Amino acid sequence: MPPVPSEEGAACRDAMFPAWGFPAAVLVTFASIYFLPSPIDPEPFTFEKPPPALVGSLQVNKKLQSGQRIFTGQLKGPESFTVDDKGNIYTGTVDGKLWMISGDQLHFITRMGQDMPECGTPDYEPVCGRPHGVRMDQDGVDGLPFKFLNGLEISKKTLIYFTDSSSKWERRHHKYEVIETNHLGRLLAYDPVTRTGRTVLSGLYMANGIALSPFEDYILIAETSICRIIRYWVSGANAGKKEVFVDNLPGYPDNIRLSSTGLYRVGISTTRFPSFFSPFLDALGPYPFLKRFIAKVTPLSFYSIFLQKHGLFLEINNKGDIVASFHDPDGSVTWAVSDVFEHNGKVYLGNTELPFLVVLQ
Incomplete structure (x- = not known):
């Protein structure tokens, strides 16, 4: 026989949940959060396909x-x-x-900004600096003041190509850039002879890593926030044409490198394999109001909790076919691969936040 509530218990219940009820309280709380200003202003974006199946060249290894x-x-x-x-x-x-790595020795070279104990934390990037793309050139050139400078490539034709991932968000807010899925990125070119810069291509989705073809007739650009790489022809019969090179990648691409075998190696910063965060982002794409709401109530540092620790980089041929993939499925050695750099028979795997460098023989 169920217990009979006492009068004291009923009075306590009525004090906790007035006549308008608990559901109404939840509704009022939700409404108050909904009308708060959101830090992002997202656009709808729908992935035309689900993430690719992990078979063939994408087989987990x-x-x-x-x-x-x-x-x-x-x-x-x-x-x-x-x-x-x-x-x-x-x-x-x-x-x-x-830094400079000489043999097995590490040497500090210089710093980009101020020397402060807080350097290395997101809030202090504007004063401490954060070097991204690094290339060797014969002559120094003045930089241009952009919001989120990222990929870098030096042409033999005395041009320096680089990307500005966003004209709105700085690097420290790159998660907002991914969630917002705007198209405020640009590919730019700088001529060190004339000391002039120009926009080559605009309207890109988080323009990130870039790579010139061996003949420098086209350049590949990673559009990180929508998991694709585009090709822009800079010379020849197709000059000025933009096309999709490879779409629906199994993760968010970062830097692109041309290997000694003629394949393009692409670091994957975050996979789209089944986890809470990755399919969740795919599903949120068409619903800007949900993105705004989540950005209001969730601090940036919170998103990293849901990221899957799966290391991955891809090898892609000049037709845009993924021909090989390299995995660390449980992140026991590395994850969040930003760059795949080959030198003297070794492959160095970069990352954006992890406190180590990984080398493959």
């Missing part, structure tokens, strides 16, 4: 687990690389520093 972590605790987020004529490798880290 453990190739990346043969890698070795080096300079643990010394390099945090070594995102991109270049090499000089003596074989020294250069990289920049999240705390605004530029």
